[in-house]
Amino acid sequence: MLLYLYNNMNTLNNTLKGLEKVFNKPLNNIYIEAFVVLFLTCYAGLILPTLKLESTEFLRSDLFRIVSVFLIAYLSSHSFTISLVLAVALVMTLNHFNALELNETFGMN
Numbered sequence: 001m002l003l004y005l006y007n008n009m010n011t012l013n014n015t016l017k018g019l020e021k022v023f024n025k026p027l028n029n030i031y032i033e034a035f036v037v038l039f040l041t042c043y044a045g046l047i048l049p050t051l052k053l054e055s056t057e058f059l060r061s062d063l064f065r066i067v068s069v070f071l072i073a074y075l076s077s078h079s080f081t082i083s084l085v086l087a088v089a090l091v092m093t094l095n096h097f098n099a100l101e102l103n104e105t106f107g108m109n
Contacts, residue, residue, distance in 0.1 A: 027078045037085050044089045048096055056097055065094075 026032045058064055068090050075083035 023074075024078070027075070027082075033079055033082060036082050040082075040085045040089045044085075044092050048089075048092055051093075051096065052100075059093060060097060 068086075072083050072087050072090070075086065
């Protein structure tokens with residue numbers, strides 16, 4: 001049993017090290033960081049209000065929320081600016097869809 005857990009932990013550790021190598025290279029580039037911050041800011045301000053409720057099944061799923069929170073937590077140790085802007089964009093997205101659902105429930109458009 002312990003050998004099985006040890007092998008699984010080694011596999012998980014190797015996978016996380018590989019992901020860390022993939023994420024660290026772009027996160028250390030200031031131009032990519034600036035682009036991501038600019039894109040998320042434009043998304044929150046310009047693209048978000050045009051999204052309709054019918055096209056958001058994936059965005060309202062629990063898997064999307066868990067992955068988003070994990071990504072924000074992971075990015076906070078590498079780039080606080082990106083994680084903060086991503087958190088604001090996520091909250092604005094979820095708030096927007098909750099407002100759309102509430103308006104649809106009461107028949108307001």
